[in-house]
Amino acid sequence: MTQLPATPSKKKLGLVIDLDICVGCHACVTSCKGWNTENYGAPLSDMDAYGADPSGTFLNRIHSFEVQPAEGPSQTIHFPKSCLHCEDAPCVTVCPTGASYKRAEDGIVLVNEDACIGCGLCAWACPYGARELDQAAGVMKKCTLCVDRIYNQNLPEEDRLPACVRTCPAGARHFGDLGDPDSDVSRLVAEREGMDLMPELGTKPVNKYLPPKPKDRPAAEPLSPIADLQATGLAGWLDRLLEKL
Amino acid sequence: MHPAPSVIVFTVLSGLGLGFLAYLGLGFLRPSGVYAFLIYGLAYGFAVAGLLASTLHLGNPQRALRAFTQWRTSWLSREAWTSVATLLVMAPAALLAIFAGFPSATFGFPGALLALATVFCTSMIYAQLKTVPRWNHWTTPALFLLFALTGGAILSAQAGLAAALCVLLGLLLIFSYRLGDGRFAERGSTMETATGLGRIGKVRLYEPPHTGTNYLMREMIHLVARKHSARLRVISVLFAAVLPAVTLLILPLSVATVALALAFHLIGAFAARWLFFAEAEHVVGLYYGAR
Numbered sequence: 001m002t003q004l005p006a007t008p009s010k011k012k013l014g015l016v017i018d019l020d021i022c023v024g025c026h027a028c029v030t031s032c033k034g035w036n037t038e039n040y041g042a043p044l045s046d047m048d049a050y051g052a053d054p055s056g057t058f059l060n061r062i063h064s065f066e067v068q069p070a071e072g073p074s075q076t077i078h079f080p081k082s083c084l085h086c087e088d089a090p091c092v093t094v095c096p097t098g099a100s101y102k103r104a105e106d107g108i109v110l111v112n113e114d115a116c117i118g119c120g121l122c123a124w125a126c127p128y129g130a131r132e133l134d135q136a137a138g139v140m141k142k143c144t145l146c147v148d149r150i151y152n153q154n155l156p157e158e159d160r161l162p163a164c165v166r167t168c169p170a171g172a173r174h175f176g177d178l179g180d181p182d183s184d185v186s187r188l189v190a191e192r193e194g195m196d197l198m199p200e201l202g203t204k205p206v207n208k209y210l211p212p213k214p215k216d217r218p219a220a221e222p223l224s225p226i227a228d229l230q231a232t233g234l235a236g237w238l239d240r241l242l243e244k245l
Numbered sequence: 246m247h248p249a250p251s252v253i254v255f256t257v258l259s260g261l262g263l264g265f266l267a268y269l270g271l272g273f274l275r276p277s278g279v280y281a282f283l284i285y286g287l288a289y290g291f292a293v294a295g296l297l298a299s300t301l302h303l304g305n306p307q308r309a310l311r312a313f314t315q316w317r318t319s320w321l322s323r324e325a326w327t328s329v330a331t332l333l334v335m336a337p338a339a340l341l342a343i344f345a346g347f348p349s350a351t352f353g354f355p356g357a358l359l360a361l362a363t364v365f366c367t368s369m370i371y372a373q374l375k376t377v378p379r380w381n382h383w384t385t386p387a388l389f390l391l392f393a394l395t396g397g398a399i400l401s402a403q404a405g406l407a408a409a410l411c412v413l414l415g416l417l418l419i420f421s422y423r424l425g426d427g428r429f430a431e432r433g434s435t436m437e438t439a440t441g442l443g444r445i446g447k448v449r450l451y452e453p454p455h456t457g458t459n460y461l462m463r464e465m466i467h468l469v470a471r472k473h474s475a476r477l478r479v480i481s482v483l484f485a486a487v488l489p490a491v492t493l494l495i496l497p498l499s500v501a502t503v504a505l506a507l508a509f510h511l512i513g514a515f516a517a518r519w520l521f522f523a524e525a526e527h528v529v530g531l532y533y534g535a536r
Contacts, residue, residue: 003317003318019442029454053457053458054457055455055457055458055459055460056459057460058454058455058459061454061455061459062454063450063452063453063454063532063533064450064451064452064453065436065440065442065448065449065450065451066448066449066450066451067442067445067446067447067448068446068447068448068449069445069446070446074446075445076451077440077442079440081454081532090374090375090376092318093318093319094318094319094320094321094370094373094374095315095318095319095321096311096312096313096314096315096319096321096322096325097308097311097312097314097315097322098311098314098315099311115308115311116304116305116308117303117304117305117306117308117309117311117312118303118304118305119302119303119304119312119321120302120304120464121321121370123460123461123464123465124246124374124376124377124464124465124527125373125374125376126376126529127375127376127434127439127528127529128529128532129461129465129529129532132459132460132461133304133460133464134304135460137304138303138304138305139304139305140304195441196441197438197439197440197441198434198438198439198528199438200432200433200434200438201375201376201434201528202375209441211441211442211444211445212442212445
């Protein structure tokens with residue numbers, strides 16, 4: 001049913017992404033594509049993969065932004081983006097077939113691919129570009145929060161995480177229950193002033209982003225010497241000798 | 246937004262056909278016999294051709310019947326219901342006109358109401374989207390309904406009424422173009438709010454997620470249009486509103502006059518609808534440093 005759950009679920013599973021830590025390596029993009037191509041639903045297809053104009057379906061993409069403060073040098077911020085599993089998900093209510101739904105038990109937004117007609121309206125309704133119509137299967141694909149991993153009793157416990165979180169080599173991605181104020185992720189959000197993307201659109205995203213921390217020292221000027229080396233001992237004697245020549 | 250031909254053809258033709266059905270249902274035109282067969286055939290032809298065109302952009306059209314299930318929340322589902330209901334309710338009216346030779350208010354009035362409700366539902370599919378600020382406004386349903394009513398009036402050979410509606414349509418088009426240009430800024434979404442990085446400073450895209458394109462960019466970021474938009478706006482107002490009104494008022498009313506006015510109107514309607522999509526900017530473009 002494309003009606004949102006009448007009472008919002010207490011459990012709100014989601015991701016917390018630390019923009020201070022993400023190094024933009026795209027490992028989460030690759031692991032996401034790998035897991036979700038082999039598991040839940042239609043594979044994430046690529047079109048013209050080895051040709052002149054390749055494109056493909058991805059559930060997670062990393063944008064890199066440059067932010068210029070009023071004073072001082074700019075900062076580069078790598079910005080992973082996937083479904084935010086919004087509480088007031090506009091992608092769910094627009095669906096004409098009931099394929100798009102939000103789970104009452106844990107708040108995950110999913111697509112029942114057998115009921116999807118591929119009209120694309122949910123992708124239009126999403127402000128975040130979290131949904132992509134697979135060009136081979138003709139059905140809408142989106143982040144499932146690795147619903148086939150997090151409850152999977154056949155996996156070792158440490159693997160019962162979304163593939164992106166499990167893979168992140170920098171530890172920039174966290175998974176947990178954002179509906180529970182005492183969970184690790186909720187505390188992290190409280191400590192670091194976790195934020196919503198495009199709050200003005202009223203979607204109430206569950207996923208939160210932790211803003212980059214303020215720099216504790218000004219960045220070096222471009223092309224300034226990185227260290228002032230004073231050679232001592234034999235090297236120092238050679239240095240002085242060579243200068244005199 | 247990508248101006249997909251199937252969606253442009255769908256909205257223009259189904260709007261025209263449904264508008265015409267509304268006038269037939271209300272008895273503005275009271276054809277009978279073979280003439281009624283042709284007239285209703287024309288109205289049904291436009292409406293059905295448009296609705297069929299709408300299935301062309303579906304990824305899995307064989308499941309289209311499922312679109313009838315979610316009328317509680319989805320305007321697309323409501324449109325499915327009202328369009329089928331219109332075609333079914335107007336059918337007895339058409340049959341009575343063809344075989345019995347008299348108009349039927351019993352089926353015609355509800356049919357007319359359903360026809361306009363269908364156009365309204367179609368427009369709300371676009372108008373409901375907060376993500377596309379230009380569409381998310383009362384002018385969207387107003388434009389769709391006025392296009393249907395104007396096209397229907399031209400086809401029903403109501404010269405005076407059609408000319409009056411043309412004037413309204415022209416004014417509304419100009420108003421919506423003017424207003425639409427500022428809607429994105431009014432909504433307040435920027436690269437800063439999209440990334441939450443506005444608290445640090447001004448944001449620009451340093452590197453996109455991939456070197457190629459993707460579904461989102463093809464579907465929602467359309468850049469070619471804006472060069473020609475000024476010219477197309479003039480063309481749309483001229484052809485959709487001014488020329489049909491002048492044609493109907495100056496030339497003696499005949500099938501040829503109506504056909505000429507309709508041809509002008511359709512050219513303008515296609516131009517306006519193309520602009521409706523091509524000029525609409527989706528907020529997701531902000532993540533790609535584009536609009």
